[in-house]
Amino acid sequence: MHFVHETLGVRFSETGAVPNRTILPRGRKHETDLEDDYRDCLNIRREEPKAMAAKTAPLLGGKGKTLRWLQLAIGIVCMAMIANLQYGWTLFVDPIETKHHWGRAAIQLAFTLLVVTETWLVPVEAWFVDKYGPRVVIMFGGAMIALAWVLNSYANSLALLYIAAIVTGIGAGSVYGTCVGNALKWFPDRRGLAAGATAAGFGAGAAITIVPIANMIATTGYEDAFFSFGIGQGATIFILAFFLRKPSEAMPLKRKQLNLPQTTIDFTPPQVLRSPIFWSMYLVFVMVAAGGLMTAAQIAPIAHDFKIATEPVNVLGFQMAVLTLAISLDRILDGFGRPLFGWLSDTIGREHTMFIAFGTAALMLLTLSVWGHAPIVFILATAVYFGVFGEIYSLLPATIGDTFGAKFATTNNGLLYTAKGTASLLIPFASIVSAKYGWQAVFAIAVALNAAAALLALLVVKPMRVAFILGNESTQGDANARTVSSI
Numbered sequence: 063m064h065f066v067h068e069t070l071g072v073r074f075s076e077t078g079a080v081p082n083r084t085i086l087p088r089g090r091k092h093e094t095d096l097e098d099d100y101r102d103c104l105n106i107r108r109e110e111p112k113a114m115a116a117k118t119a120p121l122l123g124g125k126g127k128t129l130r131w132l133q134l135a136i137g138i139v140c141m142a143m144i145a146n147l148q149y150g151w152t153l154f155v156d157p158i159e160t161k162h163h164w165g166r167a168a169i170q171l172a173f174t175l176l177v178v179t180e181t182w183l184v185p186v187e188a189w190f191v192d193k194y195g196p197r198v199v200i201m202f203g204g205a206m207i208a209l210a211w212v213l214n215s216y217a218n219s220l221a222l223l224y225i226a227a228i229v230t231g232i233g234a235g236s237v238y239g240t241c242v243g244n245a246l247k248w249f250p251d252r253r254g255l256a257a258g259a260t261a262a263g264f265g266a267g268a269a270i271t272i273v274p275i276a277n278m279i280a281t282t283g284y285e286d287a288f289f290s291f292g293i294g295q296g297a298t299i300f301i302l303a304f305f306l307r308k309p310s311e312a313m314p315l316k317r318k319q320l321n322l323p324q325t326t327i328d329f330t331p332p333q334v335l336r337s338p339i340f341w342s343m344y345l346v347f348v349m350v351a352a353g354g355l356m357t358a359a360q361i362a363p364i365a366h367d368f369k370i371a372t373e374p375v376n377v378l379g380f381q382m383a384v385l386t387l388a389i390s391l392d393r394i395l396d397g398f399g400r401p402l403f404g405w406l407s408d409t410i411g412r413e414h415t416m417f418i419a420f421g422t423a424a425l426m427l428l429t430l431s432v433w434g435h436a437p438i439v440f441i442l443a444t445a446v447y448f449g450v451f452g453e454i455y456s457l458l459p460a461t462i463g464d465t466f467g468a469k470f471a472t473t474n475n476g477l478l479y480t481a482k483g484t485a486s487l488l489i490p491f492a493s494i495v496s497a498k499y500g501w502q503a504v505f506a507i508a509v510a511l512n513a514a515a516a517l518l519a520l521l522v523v524k525p526m527r528v529a530f531i532l533g534n535e536s537t538q539g540d541a542n543a544r545t546v547s548s549i
Contacts, residue, residue, distance in 0.1 A: 130248040130309075136302050137241035137260045140200060142267025143295040144207060144234045147176065149268040149393060150275055150291075152362040154214075157284040164220055166363060167493040172220075172227040174486045177355065179231025181483030184239035184476035185331070191472045196240045196306045203240070204299030206233030211292020215285040237299060238264065239479060240306075242455075243472025246463045247309055250324075253463045254412070258404020258456030266397015272389050273382075325531045328467035334474050339465060339530045342523050344481045347458055349515040350420055351485035353427060353508030354451040356492040361389065361444065363493075364501055370437045388441045395449035404456035412461045413524035419453040420516035422446070424509045431505035465527055 151173055158169055191199050206229055213226035241260050249256035271291065278287040334340050357364075362385055365371035371385040382390075399419075407415035426447035433439040459475045466474050492504050 133248050133306065134245055134256060134259060136305055137245055138263035140237050140299050140302055140306075141241050141260055141263030143299045144203075144237050145264050145267030145393070146271055146275065146291060146295065147207065147210075147230050147234050148173075148264075149358060149389070149396075150272065151176075152358065152360070152389070153272070153276055153279060154284050154288070155362060156366065157279055158223075161284075162218075167490050168220055169223070170360075170490055170493055172223045174489050175224055175227040176231045176234070177486035177489075178483040179228045180235040180238065181231075181480045181486070183232060184235045184479045185473055187236045188239050188243055188473040188476035191240050191243060191308075192470065195308050196244050197303050199236050199240045200303035200306055201300055203233045203236030204296045204301075204303060206230070206236065206296075207299060208292050208296025209233075211288045211295070215288035215292070233296075239472065239476045242459050242479075243475055244306065244308060246459060246471040246475065247468055250463065250468045252408060253460035254404035254407040254415075254456060255401055256404070257459040257463075258401035258453075261404075261452060261455035261459075262397040262400040264452075264455065266393050269390055269393030269397065272393060273386060276386055323528050323531045324464045325467055325534065327534055328469035329474070330470055331473045331477060334466050334470075334477060337530065339523070339526045340478070342518070342526055343458055343461060343465075344478060346416070346515045346518050346523060347454055347478060347481035348485045349511040349518075350423070350451070350454045351482050352488045353423070353511050354448075354454075355482070355486050356489055356504060356508060357427075357444070357447065357451075360489075360492055360496070360504075361385070361392070363496075364434075365440065367496075367501065368435050368440065370435065370440060373437050375437050375441065384437045384441060388444050391441060391445040392448040395445045396452045399449040400452045400456045403450070403453040404460060407457050407460060411524075412457055412464065413519045413527075415453070416457055416519035416523075417516045419450040419457070420512045420519065422450045424512035424516065426450070427505050427509045427512065431502045431509070434501075434505075461523075461527070465531065 155166060155169055158164070159166055187199055187203075210226050210230035210233055213222065213229060217223040217226055241263075242257055245256040245260040246253055275287050275291060278290065329337075362371065365385040365388065372383050374381060375384055375387060403415055403419055406418075426443045429439065429443045430447070434443065458478060462475045462478050463471045495507070496504050
């Protein structure tokens with residue numbers, strides 16, 4: 063960050079470099095001397111270039127550079143292990159209903175409890191990450207995930223199903239919030255890509271297990287699928303947790319382009335909650351997540367109601383049932399889209415990318431509502447939709463890091479992630495609306511929410527965020543300049 067001394071016109075830099083040297087009138091101190099005085103008065107130790115290089119080398123070069131990519135890879139695998147908790151759930155809804163006759167709305171309440179618990183507890187879990195590091199939280203999450211699906215395999219009442227959903231949410235939130243927050247800390251220079259790649263594990267992780275889970279449900283029952291995959295996923299996460307760590311030093315922040323504003327101030331969670339820009343992003347998150355979660359949780363019932371779920375289709379040489387192929391393609395494109403749009407947002411800006419993604423989502427939902435009864439349209443439209451829906455899990459965390467800094471990124475992103483839980487409250491509502499008015503009514507609501515979110519991102523969030531960053535940095539610069547002038 064740079065700021066200007068009010069009386070002497072000297073431009074200082076928090077990074078130790080003075081990019082614009084000023085020629086001062088004779089008799090005045092040289093700006094380098096003034097910079098020394100400034101740093102001395104704030105008790106900031108001035109380091110020589112070699113010392114600075116030695117200090118940052120473990121993180122920026124050689125093994126350190128490899129380490130941060132390794133941390134990202136571990137986070138992606140952990141995220142893949144929790145993907146089925148959300149995206150595989152739709153495969154279990156109808157088998158559970160067939161056996162117990164509890165009703166779809168009652169069963170889907172378990173999914174709502176899962177998502178609410180997963181998201182609303184993330185700020186608490188993030189506090190433990192910031193205090194104790196990611197390892198212990200991920201280990202705890204792995205144990206909870208294994209326990210949850212084992213409970214699901216024995217659930218013979220709605221009460222036990224709901225308890226299992228809450229345990230699932232605690233485990234999933236521990237893993238999700240930790241992995242995304244850790245990625246934001248390791249990659250302040252590539253937040254969009256890092257958050258997108260991490261979220262891709264969650265988006266695409268279910269792709270390789272959808273078919274095995276569906277086959278196990280068909281052959282040995284959904285109970286065996288819950289038990290076997292629950293133990294396997296939980297154990298994998300628990301083992302990988304031993305290799306996770308947070309950066310030992312704050313990673314350096316690089317300002318990139320004018321279309322990618324990034325703050326140099328680290329805002330605490332209470333400060334974040336008091337800022338209107340946070341709640342603007344929260345609203346956008348809720349609007350987009352509501353449509354996506356309704357579609358993800360109800361895609362199997364939708365396909366069955368459209369009477370195309372078991373119809374065989376052949377796409378690019380792959381022949382299988384419409385529902386199985388649709389879910390598999392959804393997971394693949396969801397996983398591919400998150401890092402792609404994250405990278406794109408690093409290049410053209412967060413809000414412009416949001417407009418493209420949310421606008422495309424609205425168009426695909428409109429296509430489903432009109433032509434979704436055609437098998438090939440159902441498959442391709444849902445695939446493209448999920449390819450752009452998951453961008454909220456890469457674009458908005460990156461935007462949080464850009465806007466509020468890296469130091470408290472895990473907790474601040476956790477606060478935003480609670481919006482997913484808020485959106486999940488609409489999932490049972492979708493079942494009620496579909497029963498009374500049909501799925502076209504549900505799609506119409508989701509189309510309106512996504513279209514409105516696209517416009518809000520470009521016309522509201524973007525100018526508010528720029529004003530917030532520039533306004534706070536200007537205020538801090540003025541305060542620092544007055545401190546120097548008073549010496």
